[in-house]
Amino acid sequence: MDPEVPVLSVVELGIVRDVELDDAGVTVVVTPTYSGCPAMRTIEDEIVAALGAAGFPGARVRTVFSPAWTTDWIAPEAREKLRAYGIAPPVRDDASEELVPLHRRAPAVECPYCRSTRTEMRSEFGSTACKATLFCLDCRQPFELFKAI
Amino acid sequence: MTDSTSPALFEYLLRLGDDRLVLGHRLSQWCGHAPILEEDIALANIALDLVGQGALLLKLAGATEGQGRSEDALAYHRDAVEFRNALIVELPKGDFAFTIVRQFLVSVASYFQLEALTKSAHAELAGIAAKAVKETRYHVRHAGEWVLKLGDGTEESHHRAQDALDALWRYTGELFMGDEVDAALVRAGVAPDPASLEPAWRAQATDVLRRATLQLPADVYMQRGGRTGRHTEHLGHMLAEMQIVARSHPGAEW
Numbered sequence: 001m002d003p004e005v006p007v008l009s010v011v012e013l014g015i016v017r018d019v020e021l022d023d024a025g026v027t028v029v030v031t032p033t034y035s036g037c038p039a040m041r042t043i044e045d046e047i048v049a050a051l052g053a054a055g056f057p058g059a060r061v062r063t064v065f066s067p068a069w070t071t072d073w074i075a076p077e078a079r080e081k082l083r084a085y086g087i088a089p090p091v092r093d094d095a096s097e098e099l100v101p102l103h104r105r106a107p108a109v110e111c112p113y114c115r116s117t118r119t120e121m122r123s124e125f126g127s128t129a130c131k132a133t134l135f136c137l138d139c140r141q142p143f144e145l146f147k148a149i
Numbered sequence: 150m151t152d153s154t155s156p157a158l159f160e161y162l163l164r165l166g167d168d169r170l171v172l173g174h175r176l177s178q179w180c181g182h183a184p185i186l187e188e189d190i191a192l193a194n195i196a197l198d199l200v201g202q203g204a205l206l207l208k209l210a211g212a213t214e215g216q217g218r219s220e221d222a223l224a225y226h227r228d229a230v231e232f233r234n235a236l237i238v239e240l241p242k243g244d245f246a247f248t249i250v251r252q253f254l255v256s257v258a259s260y261f262q263l264e265a266l267t268k269s270a271h272a273e274l275a276g277i278a279a280k281a282v283k284e285t286r287y288h289v290r291h292a293g294e295w296v297l298k299l300g301d302g303t304e305e306s307h308h309r310a311q312d313a314l315d316a317l318w319r320y321t322g323e324l325f326m327g328d329e330v331d332a333a334l335v336r337a338g339v340a341p342d343p344a345s346l347e348p349a350w351r352a353q354a355t356d357v358l359r360r361a362t363l364q365l366p367a368d369v370y371m372q373r374g375g376r377t378g379r380h381t382e383h384l385g386h387m388l389a390e391m392q393i394v395a396r397s398h399p400g401a402e403w
Binding site for chain 2: 032036038064067070099100122123124126128129133
């Protein structure tokens, strides 16, 4: 499971790209989410440990960068799990072509608790680099958004 | 990739990696000291992105050099004269306006540089760039929106933002100066000519600065030297702080 979002597995997040089996053993191919994601080391260790416990000791992890990880790879069921956990799933903001828009016409983010769209962004970042911090004006709770990348 | 390009590629990857490692470290110095909590979080996260990108690039540099130097060895056991970052990223963090204006100017340049690198003939470098360019887009947006808020803000915020811009402008030219290292890599299809990135940077940067009601400084002599190890007096002090733990325990491992 993802160490920061323990309701989602690394397979559902699209971090695990492939599994290779040969005479030397198992190799799991992963791709990092963010360049600086500090959870990647833990994820790699946990993959090796899980495979060891399942009867495949000495499994290796290989990291690939191409194609670049994108939140588009997060499975639809996983998006609902995020919401149930209190994290708004990623919203594609394709309308904004400008690098620094003067008027941010971002699609309204739905509060994962009360579903209101009267929400505002308090910080582009949150407890982790992949999430932003928002506030719901209706139920008055802060929540995080998994940013689209 | 021919052998003759490797020394140039190693130099180039150090430049890319050091730009991000040094800037990431400067940003991390705000952790616990930013004016508001949301910015403490934002700057620390951007620092993390940058240090992460720096680590990936330095790791690739070490592999290219082929002498067994890991990203940690390169980050913690080189002296200032061996660093290849542009001068603009090593300048002390200054006030919030200085950090924001510097972040904006550098992030926009980085965005166009990474966008070009996604088309590099070097597959691994292109892969790292494809990842980093998306993160950098968020950095540009964050810094750009703050430039608008500070420039077109109160008298004090405007004045601090203008002072920052005036102080930083002479360091922007170095980002677009190429030398024989760049030329070799342009020939190999690995890297863009830095000068070719300037028009896009200038258009985007001046657009936001103008909307922020800031005055563009007159063109001045552009400071340079970082790409060949001639740094300001600031880098040595920064590295002393950054490297002391690793250097106090040579050979230690996590």
